[in-house]
Amino acid sequence: IVGEAAGFSPDTLVVCGSYTIGKERLVEAIAAKLDCKVCVTAPKMKLIQHQNNEGLYARLVTDVSARLHMVPMRDINTDSLSELLARSKYTRVVGKIPTRWAYQLVGKSG
Helix, strand or coil: CHHHHHCCCCCEEEEEEECCCCCHHHHHHHHHHHCCCEECCHHHHHHHHHCCCHHHHCCEECCCCCCEEEEEHHHCCHHHHHHHHHCCCCCEEEEEECCEECCCCCCCCC
């Protein structure tokens, strides 16, 4: 899974679904492979801070320009991914449901 993420072109926004608590190690491995920051909500950042996962915590930002986003599982759908893509500098988006790959390639029009 992590190796596949490394093959995505630099213009691809990567979005990974997560539970309230869970999938942090996978997101940390993807962020390390892509050498990027991870956009999360402020509440998610606090949860991760309390898990004492300093490696992942050091990569967390609330800046939506990050290449990797960690979102609730319910947000891995075409509408939510299209919204994230529209607000980003990227031209494509891939949504990752950690239990299985769900490619949602959505290109910007225009």
